[in-house]
Amino acid sequence: MKRICIQCQTEMINDCKINVEYDLSGITIKQKRKGLFKSASARTKASVCPNCGFVALYIEEYEKFNK
16 A cells, blocks of 8 residues: 655655564554454554655554454
């Protein structure tokens, strides 16, 4: 999916990895639901604007969170 920077309207570079210092697992988004084994989770990715440096976080498995 093509992402456009909300700051300067330049096409962003997708699929960048995110690592938190001293933690190699990065950032994960989780949603708890009712019931056993009903939670949803996804790894976070980033898009970076090569023009102004704006960073946007996103997940590719967003359909899991719609249930």
